[in-house]
Amino acid sequence: MARLDGDAMTTIYSARTILTMNPARPVVSHVAVRDGRILGAGSIDELIGWGPHTIDDRFRDKVLMPGLVEGHSHTSEGSLWQFVYCGYFDRTDPDGRVWPGVKTIDALVERMAEANRQRRRADSALTGWGLDPIYFKDRRVERADLDRVERDRPIGIMHASGHIMSVNTKALEMANMMRSGINHPGVPMGADGLPTGEMKGPEAMTPVGVHVGLDRALLASDEPGLRAFGRLCVRKGVTTATDLASLLPSDAVKMMQRVTREDDFPARIVAMRVFRGVSPTDLVRHAMELRSHTSDRLRLGAIKIVVDGSIQGFSARLRWPGYYNGAPPGLWYVAPEQLREVLDLALLNQIQVHAHTNGDEATELVLDTLASVLSKAPTLDHRLTLQHCQLADTALFRRMKLLGVGVNLFPNHHYFWGDQHYALTVGPERAERMNACATALANGVPLAIHSDAPVTPLGPLFMAWCAMHRITASGRTLGRHERINLNDALKTITLGAAYSLKLDHEVGSIECGKRADFTVLDENPLEVDPMALKDIGIWGTVQGGRIFDVSRL
Amino acid sequence: MTSIALGRRSALPVTIIGGYLGAGKTSLINHLLRSACERRIAVLVNEFGALPIDTDLIEAAAGHVLTLSGGCICCSYGDDLITALMSFGSRIDEFDDILVECSGVALPDSVAASLTLVSGVHLQGIVVIVDASNIESKLSDRYVADTVRRQLAAADRLLINKTDLVSLPRLQNIEHMLASDFPRAKIVLTAHGAVDSGAIFGPQTFCGFVGDAQRSPHDLTTLSSTTFEIHNPIDIAALAANLCDRKLSLVRAKGVLLDLDGKWMVLQIVDQRIQITTARTQHRRHGSLVCIAHPGPMDRLALTAAVAAPVLPRQT
Numbered sequence: 001m002a003r004l005d006g007d008a009m010t011t012i013y014s015a016r017t018i019l020t021m022n023p024a025r026p027v028v029s030h031v032a033v034r035d036g037r038i039l040g041a042g043s044i045d046e047l048i049g050w051g052p053h054t055i056d057d058r059f060r061d062k063v064l065m066p067g068l069v070e071g072h073s074h075t076s077e078g079s080l081w082q083f084v085y086c087g088y089f090d091r092t093d094p095d096g097r098v099w100p101g102v103k104t105i106d107a108l109v110e111r112m113a114e115a116n117r118q119r120r121r122a123d124s125a126l127t128g129w130g131l132d133p134i135y136f137k138d139r140r141v142e143r144a145d146l147d148r149v150e151r152d153r154p155i156g157i158m159h160a161s162g163h164i165m166s167v168n169t170k171a172l173e174m175a176n177m178m179r180s181g182i183n184h185p186g187v188p189m190g191a192d193g194l195p196t197g198e199m200k201g202p203e204a205m206t207p208v209g210v211h212v213g214l215d216r217a218l219l220a221s222d223e224p225g226l227r228a229f230g231r232l233c234v235r236k237g238v239t240t241a242t243d244l245a246s247l248l249p250s251d252a253v254k255m256m257q258r259v260t261r262e263d264d265f266p267a268r269i270v271a272m273r274v275f276r277g278v279s280p281t282d283l284v285r286h287a288m289e290l291r292s293h294t295s296d297r298l299r300l301g302a303i304k305i306v307v308d309g310s311i312q313g314f315s316a317r318l319r320w321p322g323y324y325n326g327a328p329p330g331l332w333y334v335a336p337e338q339l340r341e342v343l344d345l346a347l348l349n350q351i352q353v354h355a356h357t358n359g360d361e362a363t364e365l366v367l368d369t370l371a372s373v374l375s376k377a378p379t380l381d382h383r384l385t386l387q388h389c390q391l392a393d394t395a396l397f398r399r400m401k402l403l404g405v406g407v408n409l410f411p412n413h414h415y416f417w418g419d420q421h422y423a424l425t426v427g428p429e430r431a432e433r434m435n436a437c438a439t440a441l442a443n444g445v446p447l448a449i450h451s452d453a454p455v456t457p458l459g460p461l462f463m464a465w466c467a468m469h470r471i472t473a474s475g476r477t478l479g480r481h482e483r484i485n486l487n488d489a490l491k492t493i494t495l496g497a498a499y500s501l502k503l504d505h506e507v508g509s510i511e512c513g514k515r516a517d518f519t520v521l522d523e524n525p526l527e528v529d530p531m532a533l534k535d536i537g538i539w540g541t542v543q544g545g546r547i548f549d550v551s552r553l
Numbered sequence: 554m555t556s557i558a559l560g561r562r563s564a565l566p567v568t569i570i571g572g573y574l575g576a577g578k579t580s581l582i583n584h585l586l587r588s589a590c591e592r593r594i595a596v597l598v599n600e601f602g603a604l605p606i607d608t609d610l611i612e613a614a615a616g617h618v619l620t621l622s623g624g625c626i627c628c629s630y631g632d633d634l635i636t637a638l639m640s641f642g643s644r645i646d647e648f649d650d651i652l653v654e655c656s657g658v659a660l661p662d663s664v665a666a667s668l669t670l671v672s673g674v675h676l677q678g679i680v681v682i683v684d685a686s687n688i689e690s691k692l693s694d695r696y697v698a699d700t701v702r703r704q705l706a707a708a709d710r711l712l713i714n715k716t717d718l719v720s721l722p723r724l725q726n727i728e729h730m731l732a733s734d735f736p737r738a739k740i741v742l743t744a745h746g747a748v749d750s751g752a753i754f755g756p757q758t759f760c761g762f763v764g765d766a767q768r769s770p771h772d773l774t775t776l777s778s779t780t781f782e783i784h785n786p787i788d789i790a791a792l793a794a795n796l797c798d799r800k801l802s803l804v805r806a807k808g809v810l811l812d813l814d815g816k817w818m819v820l821q822i823v824d825q826r827i828q829i830t831t832a833r834t835q836h837r838r839h840g841s842l843v844c845i846a847h848p849g850p851m852d853r854l855a856l857t858a859a860v861a862a863p864v865l866p867r868q869t
């Protein structure tokens with residue numbers, strides 16, 4: 001096709017099917033793209049009206065969806081792949097290699113030993129991640145196990161939860177922790193009066209972590225890690241992802257700006273400033289300053305506030321009657337007064353707040369506080385989003401609707417830890433209502449779902465599958481009545497997540513004016529067996545009109 | 554195989570300062586830094602918050618570390634206390650004490666447990682501060698009551714602060730309630746965090762509360778102390794003679810003071826015995842003097858006159 005000089009190039013893509021998530025025309029055959037944005041979605045006859053164009057048929061056998069949006073992930077998932085994957089479930093690395101799950105302690109030792117043979121650098125630690133001994137019939141992974149890999153090199157393996165680390169004797173020696181007299185709940189001691197090698201919680205992990213390559217600066221994603229995260233996004237069909245909790249010091253921001261600006265960086269990253277180590281005033285001031293540095297592929301200016309801990313760590317704040325096993329009712333990570341001050345200042349300055357609340361009491365505190373702030377300073381479209389919000393009951397969802405609050409729920413938890421929630425943490429009844437996606441939708445609460453990668457793997461199609469089926473690793477359907485249908489599930493991983501990030505006017509559906517962000521699938525999610533949704537092949541993505549083919553990453 | 558513990562002489566004592574948000578932890582720390590005398594204190598704070606270290610105490614600021622007068626420093630640790638503590642395990646010769654300020658919702662016994670993970674430090678004690686003006690409401694708050702209770706239960710010393718904001722009967726009720734609910738803790742009353750540093754750094758030097766505090770009428774046994782800040786040059790010999798006046802009934806006095814020659818000196822008086830030595834750290838901007846008196850009414854006017862007379866008005 002001829003193109004007039006000076007005119008922007010228009011490309012019209014054909015596809016087997018295009019699912020737009022636009023209810024006015026949900027399924028079309030073509031989409032026209034100009035300047036990285038969508039001119040229109042419809043038939044070829046409709047689209048040629050835009051003038052000179054090129055027809056591109058490369059997707060004629062493929063199915064296009066809006067680029068998938070991951071509303072709660074951490075770019076550290078990219079960094080972790082420099083270490084040895086030790087998880088129970090198969091997982092794909094940024095370069096496309098599928099690492100089979102480690103099913104036994106012997107298999108774990110063999111995997112680490114193999115890596116030990118390959119990474120023969122005397123001065124370096126051997127590091128693993130993703131371990132989940134819950135599946136080893138409660139047999140813990142201790143230093144004696146890892147000493148079988150190597151006695152004279154420090155070895156550490158981060159568990160899937162991110163809250164526990166298993167280390168060998170050498171690592172304990174280097175941290176000066178091969179000694180008796182340690183009296184800390186996070187450091188179990190063996191019959192010999194010495195640490196077993198399991199380090200639980202950040203305090204216990206930190207002194208050893210620095211000797212096994214797992215120091216906490218890790219979470220401030222490194223440059224190769226960010227690029228690796230970008231490649232993972234393409235493999236999983238994600239075109240917009242979050243780095244939900246970072247201190248965002250200026251060096252990290254400069255690095256992220258530089259990397260995301262690269263021509264081949266394939267994702268839009270929404271990075272949020274976590275409330276930690278500063279006063280509420282300085283927090284909001286920093287968020288406002290960050291907002292002024294926002295760009296298309298690096299969105300800045302929102303705040304994340306962690307209100308309580310985790311359910312599996314028994315640190316989430318639960319209302320009466322608390323934990324099923326009688327554990328104390330959890331921990332506050334902020335004082336209610338600080339939460340109030342952050343919300344006051346953030347709403348006043350149009351800074352969006354995402355609040356991590358795992359337990360129902362934490363959720364209730366945020367709603368109480370927000371109600372009080374709003375009654376004094378009514379703010380339209382504050383779009384406060386509760387992250388995880390795993391235990392909210394129906395009454396809390398009704399209040400969310402009234403207060404304009406959205407949720408980003410965590411149905412992946414049902415698959416990976418649902419059996420433990422049923423048996424141990426919250427008990428059968430509340431385990432069934434955890435991550436109440438159907439209740440959220442029934443009450444008109446804006447819904448997104450997330451992976452919290454690297455806690456669970458990045459992969460929105462798998463998340464949608466979890467929300468549809470609520471199947472646990474042992475095969476139990478946990479909370480049949482909270483399952484959602486396919487259309488709603490697909491909406492949560494596109495428009496739903498985009499709404500939670502205040503990006504629904506730019507991404508989340510394929511319609512005129514939005515960013516040309518597509519996920520390119522081998523199969524049509526509306527036609528496959530619902531149980532196969534998570535297994536649909538992903539050819540790649542189109543992000544801002546740029547084409548990313550998984551096979552060429 | 555080597556151990557990093559080699560060459561370690563002993564461990565640095567750590568005092569944990571806990572208490573709910575707003576109870577007065579930062580005021581206490583400012584007061585302790587002011588009246589530190591010769592102690593070199595490393596303060597680890599959760600954050601440089603809205604009520605920071607008094608600016609006149611700060612000599613230099615670099616990132617997360619403030620250098621303070623008198624060889625003290627203040628570091629903010631965010632949520633990584635362990636890394637901050639590990640950096641002190643090897644600096645045992647630089648400091649006499651570490652103060653750890655907990656965040657407003659932290660559990661001090663959890664912080665104490667984490668000390669056992671770090672070599673080179675040991676727990677000296679847990680001080681938990683109570684805001685007398687709101688402790689009753691915090692202990693019945695639906696969200697934080699259990700957190701506040703767990704904080705109080707961890708204390709070996711409970712500082713009831715802001716006593717100037719409540720009536721005497723109410724103060725007595727609070728003191729009674731805390732004493733019966735938390736019998737393990739020694740209770741000290743104060744206002745503006747102005748407590749004698751002995752009450753914080755060790756029982757061996759414990760000497761009661763500072764004169765500013767409102768005092769329980771039934772308490773006639775506690776020594777009382779008064780702290781003066783003296784930044785101008787002073788005739789130390791004359792001051793010492795004044796303080797030995799038996800009418801003041803001082804048990805002892807200790808101070809770091811600028812003498813008339815512009816040198817920082819340490820004055821110590823114990824039972825009328827006077828000792829004046831050159832201060833270890835000359836690079837400082839603040840002088841202070843703590844006077845400790847026998848139980849019973851203190852003649853504060855006479856004491857103030859005895860201290861004020863030898864002070865030289867500073868030429869500016």
